Amino acid sequence: NAGVTQTPKFRILKIGQSMTLQCTQDMNHNYMYWYRQDPGMGLKLIYYSVGAGITDKGEVPNGYNVSRSTTEDFPLRLELAAPSQTSVYFCASRKGARDNSPLHFGNGTRLTVT
Amino acid sequence: DQQVKQNSPSLSVQEGRISILNCDYTNSMFDYFLWYKKYPAEGPTFLISISSIKDKNEDGRFTVFLNKSAKHLSLHIVPSQPGDSAVYFCAASDRDSNYQLIWGAGTKLIIKP
Numbered sequence: 001n002a003g004v005t006q007t008p009k010f011r012i013l014k015i016g017q018s019m020t021l022q023c024t025q026d027m028n029h030n031y032m033y034w035y036r037q038d039p040g041m042g043l044k045l046i047y048y049s050v051g052a053g054i055t056d057k058g059e060v061p062n063g064y065n066v067s068r069s070t071t072e073d074f075p076l077r078l079e080l081a082a083p084s085q086t087s088v089y090f091c092a093s094r095k096g097a098r099d100n101s102p103l104h105f106g107n108g109t110r111l112t113v114t
Numbered sequence: 115d116q117q118v119k120q121n122s123p124s125l126s127v128q129e130g131r132i133s134i135l136n137c138d139y140t141n142s143m144f145d146y147f148l149w150y151k152k153y154p155a156e157g158p159t160f161l162i163s164i165s166s167i168k169d170k171n172e173d174g175r176f177t178v179f180l181n182k183s184a185k186h187l188s189l190h191i192v193p194s195q196p197g198d199s200a201v202y203f204c205a206a207s208d209r210d211s212n213y214q215l216i217w218g219a220g221t222k223l224i225i226k227p
Contacts, residue, residue, distance in 0.1 A: 045214060097212065097213035100165075100207065104160075
């Protein structure tokens with residue numbers, strides 16, 4: 001099993017550009033999450049999904065969009081990149097929420113906006 | 115406001131000794147707590163968890179203690195090994211927030227040979 005796979009690993013964007021961060025998981029997990037981690041801070045939830053076709057905002061959704069057309073894929077879209085979006089982005093999945101099953105993380109995408 | 119706080123950004127421990135990482139929380143509705151470990155250029159990986167109905171959970175060298183009255187939990191690693199050098203995150207969840215995890219800022223543990 002590959003687990004949670006994120007691409008790309010690194011990306012540099014100019015202000016105003018757009019991009020999609022890809023995330024796919026092969027564990028048949030219903031729940032998927034996007035987090036960002038800024039230096040010296042904990043993980044902040046951007047968006048999450050409880051199943052295909054269902055998405056919801058997290059703590060810091062502004063400037064981002066997501067879609068969940070399949071169980072496996074949960075891409076994160078940045079439409080107009082801003083320097084404040086410079087961060088490391090982690091995608092995660094888990095089997096359920098009520099059972100407090102642990103999150104499985106990808107290895108992250110390091111994004112720099114200049 | 116930080117609901118989950120890890121007040122020590124870093125900790126240095128001699129190999130073979132005990133490492134104690136601390137975590138404080140403010141929300142009394144949190145009912146489940148988890149510790150994750152993170153190596154550079156990798157995502158966090160789950161280490162150990164504890165439900166609020168317990169005060170201790172042990173898994174090999176790792177033990178988590180929960181003190182609900184003090185709103186404090188700690189992770190003990192005994193004995194510490196070089197491979198334990200990593201960043202450790204504390205996280206908490208409650209059913210009222212749809213089991214979303216609230217994360218601490220992490221503590222970087224350095225095990226000295």
